Amino acid sequence: MLPSIPELRPAPGARDTGRRLFPSAPVVEPAFGTGQPVQLGLDELGTPLREVTFVVVDLETTGGSPKDSGITEIGAVKVRGGEVLGEFQTLVNPGTPVPAFIARLTGISTAMVASAPRIEAVLPSFLEFARGAVLVAHNAPFDISFLRAATAAMDLVWPGNQVLDTVTLARRVVTRDEAPNHKLSTLAALFRATITPDHRALSDARATVDVMHALFERLAPSGVTTLEDLAGATDPVPPDIRRRKHLADGLPDGPGVYLFVGPGEEILYVGTSMHVRRRVRSYFTASEKRRRMLEMIRLATSVRAIPCATDLEARVRELRMITEHAPRYNQRSKHPERMHWIRLTAEAHPRLTIVRDPAAAAAASAPARGAHGSLGEPAETEPHIGPFASRSRAVAALEALQAAHPVRQCGGRLPVTPAARATACALAEMGRCSAPCVPPERRPRAALDADLLPETYPEVIDALRATMAGDASPVVDALAHRIAALVRDERFEDAAGDRDRLEAYLGGAARAQRLAPLTTCSQLVAARPREAGGWEIVVVRYGRLAATAVCERTGDPLATVASAVASAEHVEPPLWPAPACHPEESDLVIAWLGSPGVRLVEVSDPLTCPVRGAERHVVNTSTAQVVAQSAPSDHHAQPALSAQGDASY
Numbered sequence: 001m002l003p004s005i006p007e008l009r010p011a012p013g014a015r016d017t018g019r020r021l022f023p024s025a026p027v028v029e030p031a032f033g034t035g036q037p038v039q040l041g042l043d044e045l046g047t048p049l050r051e052v053t054f055v056v057v058d059l060e061t062t063g064g065s066p067k068d069s070g071i072t073e074i075g076a077v078k079v080r081g082g083e084v085l086g087e088f089q090t091l092v093n094p095g096t097p098v099p100a101f102i103a104r105l106t107g108i109s110t111a112m113v114a115s116a117p118r119i120e121a122v123l124p125s126f127l128e129f130a131r132g133a134v135l136v137a138h139n140a141p142f143d144i145s146f147l148r149a150a151t152a153a154m155d156l157v158w159p160g161n162q163v164l165d166t167v168t169l170a171r172r173v174v175t176r177d178e179a180p181n182h183k184l185s186t187l188a189a190l191f192r193a194t195i196t197p198d199h200r201a202l203s204d205a206r207a208t209v210d211v212m213h214a215l216f217e218r219l220a221p222s223g224v225t226t227l228e229d230l231a232g233a234t235d236p237v238p239p240d241i242r243r244r245k246h247l248a249d250g251l252p253d254g255p256g257v258y259l260f261v262g263p264g265e266e267i268l269y270v271g272t273s274m275h276v277r278r279r280v281r282s283y284f285t286a287s288e289k290r291r292r293m294l295e296m297i298r299l300a301t302s303v304r305a306i307p308c309a310t311d312l313e314a315r316v317r318e319l320r321m322i323t324e325h326a327p328r329y330n331q332r333s334k335h336p337e338r339m340h341w342i343r344l345t346a347e348a349h350p351r352l353t354i355v356r357d358p359a360a361a362a363a364a365s366a367p368a369r370g371a372h373g374s375l376g377e378p379a380e381t382e383p384h385i386g387p388f389a390s391r392s393r394a395v396a397a398l399e400a401l402q403a404a405h406p407v408r409q410c411g412g413r414l415p416v417t418p419a420a421r422a423t424a425c426a427l428a429e430m431g432r433c434s435a436p437c438v439p440p441e442r443r444p445r446a447a448l449d450a451d452l453l454p455e456t457y458p459e460v461i462d463a464l465r466a467t468m469a470g471d472a473s474p475v476v477d478a479l480a481h482r483i484a485a486l487v488r489d490e491r492f493e494d495a496a497g498d499r500d501r502l503e504a505y506l507g508g509a510a511r512a513q514r515l516a517p518l519t520t521c522s523q524l525v526a527a528r529p530r531e532a533g534g535w536e537i538v539v540v541r542y543g544r545l546a547a548t549a550v551c552e553r554t555g556d557p558l559a560t561v562a563s564a565v566a567s568a569e570h571v572e573p574p575l576w577p578a579p580a581c582h583p584e585e586s587d588l589v590i591a592w593l594g595s596p597g598v599r600l601v602e603v604s605d606p607l608t609c610p611v612r613g614a615e616r617h618v619v620n621t622s623t624a625q626v627v628a629q630s631a632p633s634d635h636h637a638q639p640a641l642s643a644q645g646d647a648s649y
Helices: 100-106 119-129 140-153 166-173 184-190 201-222 227-233 239-248 276-282 291-299 311-325 358-369 391-404 445-449 454-469 473-488 492-519 557-567 583-593 623-630 635-641
Strands: 053-061 071-080 083-091 134-137 163-165 256-261 267-273 302-307 340-344 352-355 385-388 524-529 535-541 544-551 599-603
Touching: 053 140, 053 201, 071 100, 071 119, 071 201, 083 119, 083 201, 119 140, 134 140, 134 201, 140 163, 163 166, 166 201, 184 201, 239 276, 239 291, 239 302, 256 276, 256 311, 267 276, 267 291, 267 311, 276 302, 311 544, 311 583, 340 391, 340 454, 352 391, 385 391, 385 492, 391 454, 391 473, 391 492, 454 473, 473 492, 473 623, 492 583, 492 623, 524 557, 524 583, 535 557, 535 583, 544 557, 544 583, 557 599
Parallel strands: 053 134, 134 163
Antiparallel strands: 053 071, 071 083, 256 267, 256 302, 340 352, 340 385, 524 535, 524 599, 535 544
C-alpha cells in the first residue's frame, strides 16, 4: 500500500488544495548534521581510482580527420593501481600512401605499413584488449573519433567505454606558470615521465600513463579519489556546490522521491528516480549545469527521501507532492487548476466554451438543465475535450471543432424563439454558422445553400457532441481538405495554422477519450511481472492510484491482490469529466497499463475507447499522414505539414 507523505512545510504561496497521499511511510533523512556518525557503504563511496582499469591509447594516422585519413599505428597500455597489466602495439595498413610530412613526423613510411594488417583485422583485437576499461588518451576526441569511425565502417557496435582526456585534466591542474602549453611532450617533461614521447603510438601511450598518474596525484587533495569524482573533474564544479555533496550521504538506493529542503523547512524541489542516491549525487557534479538548479542547491540545507516499492508509486508521489507544495524550483505540474477543457454550454442554443473547472461548470448548469441536458444528453456525461496545458492550445482545438460544425460562435444566451426582426451575423453570411438566432425566412443564402434550417440546430449540436464523444473524422476530413486547398493556393502560413488546430484537437480529444473510461471505473486491479520475478500490483479507483504492492517470486499473488484491495484508499466518485486526481496522474496510470506484460485482474467497468476516435490519428502517425489519408487526392498537402510532426498535448 502507498504510504503517506509526512508533514512538510509548503513554500510561501503554495495552495492548500493539494491532495495528500495516504497512509504513512517514514521519510529517510540523512543523519549528517545531527551529531550522529554516518558510515557509508562501498557503493556510496564510489570506485577508488586504484581499482579502476585504464587502457591508455595513442594512434598515429595519415591526417587529422577520420573522413579522409586512416590509422597507421595503435599503441595501448593497460594499467590498474599503478601496475602495467599489458601492452598492445601494431602497425596498420591505412590503404593509402603515408604523406611525406607525416612520415617525417612519425617515422612511419608507406613501406613500413605495406605488409601490416588492415584495420579490419586489428580493431577487434584492440576492442577485446580494452573491454570493460576506461579509455584514456591525450586529446581523446582525436583518437576516439578514429576508433569510432573504424568501428562504424565495419558495422560493429562501439562498446561505449568511459573516456578520459588527459588534456582536459591538465588544463585544470597545470597552470601557465608551470608550463607554456598542455602538449604531451611538455607535460612529460614537467612530470619527469620515464618515457619521452616521440610520435610513435606505444611510446606516447607509455608517456601518457605517467602523465595520468601525476595528474591523479594533484587531484587527490581536491577530493577526486574515485571514478565518479573523476567524471566531474574535467568540468570544474563550483566549490560551494562540491562542499554540499554530503547532503546525498545516507540516502536509500532504489526507486523513490527526493526532496530538497530549504532553511525554513520549505520544499524547494521534488524529484523522482529509480536510484535515489545516485540521482541526488549527480546534482553536485559537473553534469548539473542548469542555473536554477545550482541556485536551488545553494539554498538547500538537507535532502530527504521517501522510498517507494515501484517506479509508478514514485512518479505518482512526485506529482502529488509538487501539486501540494508547489516548490518554487519545479516547473511542471504545479497548477492543475490552470488546465483547460472544451465543453458545450447549457442553454437552448449551446455553443463551445473553454472552462478551467468542468466540475463546477457542470454543477452550475445542473439547475438549468435538470436531470438531462437541453438536447437530450445527460448533464453528468456531457462530452469534453481536454484537458489542455495552455489556453492557446484549447483555443486552437475549439477552432478546429468550429471548422467542422456550423455551431454558433457568438457570446451570450439566445432566446428559444428568435426575434422576428433579428439579422444574421457575418459568419452566417459566410456559411460558417447555422444562425439559430434568426427566423427561417431571414436566413442568409449561404446557410440555406448549406441545407441547415434554423429548427435543425439541435442536429448540429448532436453531430458536434458525437464528434466530441468519439468520432474524430468530421474534424479531420474538414481540416485535411482545407489544408490541401490552402497548399494548392500556396498559402502555406494559413495551412500551417490549420495544421496546428488539427494537432491541438487530436491531442486533446485523444487524451479525453483515454481518460473517460478510467474516470468512470470504480475499481481496476492490474498486475505486471517484475524483472527480478514476482508481480507489481496496482489498484486504481476513478483514475486515481489507490494502492500498490509487490509480490515477491515466492509469494501468493492472489493474497497480495486481496491485501492491496482491502487496504487501498477510499476514493469518492469524481464529478465528470475530471478523474479523482491530477489528470497527469491518470496519464501515468494509463501509460503503466499499456506497458508490456500487464494483466487485468479485476475491472468494475468496461475499458473501451471509440473505434473512430482521435487515438487512431495520433498513435504511430504524423499530422501529414493524417491529412494525406483524409484528402488523398490533394497529395501536395503533406510537405507543408512536416514542420511540427506528430500531434501532442
